[in-house]
Amino acid sequence: MSDPTQEDKQQVLQDDKLKQKSNLTTHVISPRLLKAIEYQTPISEFYGKATYMSRKNEPGSLDFTLGDAHEMPSPGFVEALQRWSVPQNQGWYGYKGNLWESRTTVSTALKEKRGLSIAPEDIFMTNGTVVGLAICLQILAGEGDEIIINFPPWLGYRRMIHMSGATPVGVPVKAETFDLDLEAISSSLTERTRAIIINSPHNPTGKIFSEKTLQSLANLLTDASVRYGQPIYLISDETFSRIVFDNRPCTSPTQFYPFSFLVYGYSKTLMAPGQRIGYIALPPTMPEREQIRKMISILQGSSFGWCFPSALMQYALPDLEKLSLNIEHLQYKRDWMVKELREMGYKLQPSEGTFFLLVQSPWEDDCAFAELLASYGVFVLPGTPQEIPGYFRISLTANEDMISLSLPKFQAAREYAATNPPE
Numbered sequence: 001m002s003d004p005t006q007e008d009k010q011q012v013l014q015d016d017k018l019k020q021k022s023n024l025t026t027h028v029i030s031p032r033l034l035k036a037i038e039y040q041t042p043i044s045e046f047y048g049k050a051t052y053m054s055r056k057n058e059p060g061s062l063d064f065t066l067g068d069a070h071e072m073p074s075p076g077f078v079e080a081l082q083r084w085s086v087p088q089n090q091g092w093y094g095y096k097g098n099l100w101e102s103r104t105t106v107s108t109a110l111k112e113k114r115g116l117s118i119a120p121e122d123i124f125m126t127n128g129t130v131v132g133l134a135i136c137l138q139i140l141a142g143e144g145d146e147i148i149i150n151f152p153p154w155l156g157y158r159r160m161i162h163m164s165g166a167t168p169v170g171v172p173v174k175a176e177t178f179d180l181d182l183e184a185i186s187s188s189l190t191e192r193t194r195a196i197i198i199n200s201p202h203n204p205t206g207k208i209f210s211e212k213t214l215q216s217l218a219n220l221l222t223d224a225s226v227r228y229g230q231p232i233y234l235i236s237d238e239t240f241s242r243i244v245f246d247n248r249p250c251t252s253p254t255q256f257y258p259f260s261f262l263v264y265g266y267s268k269t270l271m272a273p274g275q276r277i278g279y280i281a282l283p284p285t286m287p288e289r290e291q292i293r294k295m296i297s298i299l300q301g302s303s304f305g306w307c308f309p310s311a312l313m314q315y316a317l318p319d320l321e322k323l324s325l326n327i328e329h330l331q332y333k334r335d336w337m338v339k340e341l342r343e344m345g346y347k348l349q350p351s352e353g354t355f356f357l358l359v360q361s362p363w364e365d366d367c368a369f370a371e372l373l374a375s376y377g378v379f380v381l382p383g384t385p386q387e388i389p390g391y392f393r394i395s396l397t398a399n400e401d402m403i404s405l406s407l408p409k410f411q412a413a414r415e416y417a418a419t420n421p422p423e
C-alpha cells in the first residue's frame with residue numbers, strides 16, 4: 001500500500017475534528033428514536049438505579065420478580081417442536097408469511113375457547129404480543145396523537161407508544177377494586193386520542209374486567225368517536241386471556257366495539273416466551289378491514305423486516321394450541337400464597353387471572369420494603385416503578401420449593417417491618 005498523500009492526511013484530520021465536534025449519538029440515531037429512548041419510563045429509571053435487581057441471580061436467591069419459568073416446559077411442548085422440525089418438503093424452512101395452517105388454527109381456537117368468530121384472513125401471525133402491539137401502534141399513532149393506557153400499565157407500553165411518536169396518557173384504575181375507571185377514561189378522551197390499550201386479565205393487578213364494564217367502555221368510546229368525528233381505536237392486549245382462575249369468564253372487549261384489534265401471544269400459556277408466536281385478530285365488525293389487512297401485511301413484510309414467527313412455530317401451532325401450563329397448579333400456588341401471606345399480616349386480594357399477586361407493602365415505601373425482602377434473599381418487583389406505589393408484585397411462576405423456602409423469609413420481613421421504620 002502506498003504512503004498516505006498530503007490530501008489523505010488532511011481528510012483524516014478533518015474527519016477527526018468532525019468526530020470530536022459532533023455528538024456521535026445524536027448524529028447516528030434519528031431524532032425521533034432518540035426522543036423515544038431518552039424518555040425514561042418509571043421502570044427504566046428503576047432498572048438503572050436498583051442494585052438489588054442484579055443480585056437476583058445470586059445462588060440461593062428466590063426470584064419472584066418476573067413471570068419467568070421456574071419449572072420445565074409443559075409435557076408435549078418439546079415433542080411438538082421435534083415433530084414439526086422435520087421438513088416435509090423442500091420449502092419447509094423457506095420464507096414464511098401468515099401461514100394458512102396457523103391462521104385457521106387460531107380462528108378455530110378463538111371460536112372454541114373464546115366464542116369469537118374471526119375469519120382466518122383477519123388473523124396475522126406475529127412474534128408474540130409485543131410485536132402485535134407495535135404493529136397496531138405503528139398503524140394508528142404518530143406525532144401529536146395520544147394513546148390512553150390504564151395504570152399501573154404493563155411495563156412495555158410507555159416506551160412503545162413513544163417509539164410510535166405518540167404520547168401515552170395514563171388513567172389510574174380504581175384504587176379499591178382495580179376496575180377500569182370509566183369516568184376518568186371518559187374525561188381523558190380528547191380530539192387527539194387515537195387509541196386506548198386495554199389489558200384484561202390485567203398485569204399486575206390480576207383483575208379481569210367484566211362484560212358490563214367492557215360494554216360501557218365501548219359505549220363511551222362510541223360516543224367520543226362521534227363527538228370528535230373520527231374513530232378512537234381499542235387495542236386489546238389479551239396475552240393473559242387463558243390464565244384465569246376459578247373458571248372465571250374472560251370477555252374480549254373486541255366483542256362490543258368494532259374499531260378493535262385483538263392482540264395475543266402464546267408466551268404465557270406455553271410458558272415459553274423464547275419461542276415466539278402470537279397474532280393480531282380483526283373482529284368481523286371492524287370497518288375498512290381490507291385497508292387494515294394491507295397495512296399489517298406491509299408492516300410485517302417490509303417495515304419490520306420480515307416479521308413473522310418462524311416456520312417451526314407456525315407449523316407446530318396446531319399441536320401447541322392444545323397445550324397449556326397447568327392452570328390448576330398455578331391456582332393452587334395462588335391460594336397457598338394468599339393464605340400464608342394473609343396469616344402473616346400482609347394485605348392482598350387473590351388475583352382473578354395472570355401470573356401475579358399484588359400485595360400491599362407493609363412500609364409505605366415499597367422500594368424500601370422490596371430491599372428489605374432482598375436482604376433475606378427474596379426478590380419481588382416493587383410497585384413504584386410499576387406505577388402502583390404502596391404495593392409489590394409476586395410472580396406465581398415460582399416453583400413450590402421456592403415458595404416453601406420464601407415463606408419464613410416473608411414472615412421475618414413482615415415482623416421486622418412491623419417494629420422498625422424503613423432505613
Ligand SMILES: Cc1ncc(COP(=O)(O)O)c(C=O)c1O
Nearest residue numbers: 128129130154203239265267273
Ligand atoms: C400485559 C402484557 N402484554 C404483553 C407482554 C409481552 O408478551 P409477549 O412475550 O407475548 O410479547 C407481556 C409480558 O409480560 C405482558 O405482561
